Amino acid sequence: MKLKEKLKEKIETERERVNRLLKEHGDVKVGDITIAQVIGGMRGLKVLVTDISYLDPFEGIRYRGYTVDEVLQKLPKPKGAEMPYDEAQFYLLMTGDIPTEQEVQEIIDLFKEKRKVPNYVYKVLDSMPTQARPDVMLAVAVDTMQQESVFAKAYAENKITKQNAWEYMLEDVLNLLPKIPMIAAYIYRLKYKNNNQIPENPDLDFGGNFAYMMGIDKPYDDFSRLYFILLSDHESGNVSAHTTHLVASAWADAYYSLAAGINGLSGPLHGGATQEALKWFQELLKKLNKIPTKEELEQFCWDTLNSGQVIPGYGHAVLRKTDPRFVAQLEFGKKHLPDDKLFQLVSLLYEVAPDVLTKHGKAKNPWPNCDNITGTIQAHYGVDQYEFYPVLFDISRSMGVLSNITWDRALGYPIERPKSVTLKMLESLVQKDTTAKVWF
Ligand code: NMX
Ligand code: MLT
Numbered sequence: 001m002k003l004k005e006k007l008k009e010k011i012e013t014e015r016e017r018v019n020r021l022l023k024e025h026g027d028v029k030v031g032d033i034t035i036a037q038v039i040g041g042m043r044g045l046k047v048l049v050t051d052i053s054y055l056d057p058f059e060g061i062r063y064r065g066y067t068v069d070e071v072l073q074k075l076p077k078p079k080g081a082e083m084p085y086d087e088a089q090f091y092l093l094m095t096g097d098i099p100t101e102q103e104v105q106e107i108i109d110l111f112k113e114k115r116k117v118p119n120y121v122y123k124v125l126d127s128m129p130t131q132a133r134p135d136v137m138l139a140v141a142v143d144t145m146q147q148e149s150v151f152a153k154a155y156a157e158n159k160i161t162k163q164n165a166w167e168y169m170l171e172d173v174l175n176l177l178p179k180i181p182m183i184a185a186y187i188y189r190l191k192y193k194n195n196n197q198i199p200e201n202p203d204l205d206f207g208g209n210f211a212y213m214m215g216i217d218k219p220y221d222d223f224s225r226l227y228f229i230l231l232s233d234h235e236s237g238n239v240s241a242h243t244t245h246l247v248a249s250a251w252a253d254a255y256y257s258l259a260a261g262i263n264g265l266s267g268p269l270h271g272g273a274t275q276e277a278l279k280w281f282q283e284l285l286k287k288l289n290k291i292p293t294k295e296e297l298e299q300f301c302w303d304t305l306n307s308g309q310v311i312p313g314y315g316h317a318v319l320r321k322t323d324p325r326f327v328a329q330l331e332f333g334k335k336h337l338p339d340d341k342l343f344q345l346v347s348l349l350y351e352v353a354p355d356v357l358t359k360h361g362k363a364k365n366p367w368p369n370c371d372n373i374t375g376t377i378q379a380h381y382g383v384d385q386y387e388f389y390p391v392l393f394d395i396s397r398s399m400g401v402l403s404n405i406t407w408d409r410a411l412g413y414p415i416e417r418p419k420s421v422t423l424k425m426l427e428s429l430v431q432k433d434t435t436a437k438v439w440f
Contacts, residue, residue, distance in 0.1 A: 002106055004170060006095055011166065011410040018411050035426055043317060048236040052093050052404055055235045060324035063089070063233060064096045068324040071229060076104045078205055083225035086206040086399065087111055089232055090177070093403040108205055115178035115200065121145060125190060134187050135390040139262040141183045146255035148175060155251070166410035172254035173402040180398045181206060184391045185213035192385050210395070219336055220381045226332060230325040231370060231393055233400025240265035244401035248408060249416040261401050262394045268312070274389035276312035278375030280304070281345055291341055297348055301356040313372025314353055315363040325370035333377055342376040
């Protein structure tokens with residue numbers, strides 16, 4: 001397989017870089033840690049390393065050095081499509097190179113060959129409680145397939161070394177990733193379309209086939225491709241990426257690690273915000289029974305803040321400007337659904353919310369993130385079952401986190417195990433009391 005050969009070469013070089021840094025410069029300081037950072041969710045602490053993407057607070061995300069616009073412009077596209085292949089984005093994340101048409105075709109063919117989901121997975125999904133959340137079902141499906149792990153099997157047979165571990169991880173990743181959109185579409189139709197399933201279309205790519213199996217017409221295929229590219233990676237510290245990395249760092253296989261990442265993505269402050277945003281817009285429309293004026297929208301923002309809630313899809317732990325992933329979706333919406341009332345509301349909120357949040361004075365970033373807009377576009381194409389939105393995010397994020405854990409293993413990154421301290425220890429630091437012996 002050409003992808004594996006390419007990675008082999010690159011891994012050799014990258015291993016040398018890591019070893020040189022460790023051997024020759026291991027004691028160079030990266031930064032200091034304050035009590036505020038220790039108590040405050042490690043914000044701003046540079047304690048993770050990845051070359052797959054980097055998030056600049058003002059510019060936004062770069063995937064392997066490329067901005068959102070560059071990726072959308074440079075990656076190969078299906079004939080007649082507006083958006084690039086997700087397979088091309090996966091290739092870029094994994095290798096750092098923009099694939100040629102031939103290289104992307106190899107991934108498309110490989111994914112098609114690997115995407116058939118074992119029957120037992122469908123049986124497990126069919127037997128889950130009807131109230132089970134779609135992302136719970138996806139995590140269960142991924143965990144259920146753990147028995148397929150070639151890494152786990154080889155480990156049990158004592159075949160794994162630090163040198164070859166990544167090859168088994170890569171095999172698991174290539175077996176697992178193409179199945180994720182298949183399982184997601186199955187869950188959607190099981191839960192919301194009377195289990196009236198649509199078989200895959202062997203002619204279609206990752207995003208195109210997902211749209212087809214969802215039963216939604218064009219340009220939903222292009223929106224799917226776009227969305228899966230945009231959310232694929234956001235450097236390493238976000239909850240889903242960090243969770244996946246953490247679990248994999250103890251040499252769990254790709255199945256265990258991705259299922260953990262899917263669970264990590266669910267919270268309303270992370271991937272669950274997509275769902276919360278649409279809910280928020282719907283509650284607003286229900287309350288006012290009409291499209292609000294700017295003043296009414298401003299008041300609704302204040303009502304939300306004054307009741308102690310967050311405005312979903314606004315703010316960010318790293319970003320300090322409008323998320324370029326929000327902008328890319330906004331552009332798509334302006335082109336394809338400019339008259340959609342809910343979509344117009346997103347644009348109106350963009351005019352109102354930053355000012356309100358600035359006046360409120362709490363959020364360090366008053367600008368929208370990717371999650372504010374997704375639901376309105378999904379709803380336009382009929383996917384208004386907002387509980388499903390974390391699953392869409394999961395499909396996309398799988399590409400990045402699975403690339404990351406392959407590289408983690410290739411570069412021999414060790415088990416993650418930071419040190420914790422007690423509050424008493426922090427207090428004794430402040431009091432400069434080095435004689436204190438009781439830490440609780
Ligand atoms: N609405 C109201 N208050 C906010 C918002 C917001 N959108 N964003 C931040 N704040 C508050 C935050 O709750 C905190 O309040 P307190 O001091 O009472 O604890 C204060 O502002 C300072 O928080 P920040 O340092 O600005 O944000 P932090 O880095 O802690 O958290 C988020 C980042 C993204 C969790 C936060 O901005 C938020 O809750 N946003 C709304 C939920 C959301 O959109 N999440 C999706 C993020 C992107 N994703 O895809 O995961
Ligand atoms: C993400 O894409 O993971 C979110 O923007 C959250 C983050 O980066 O912390």
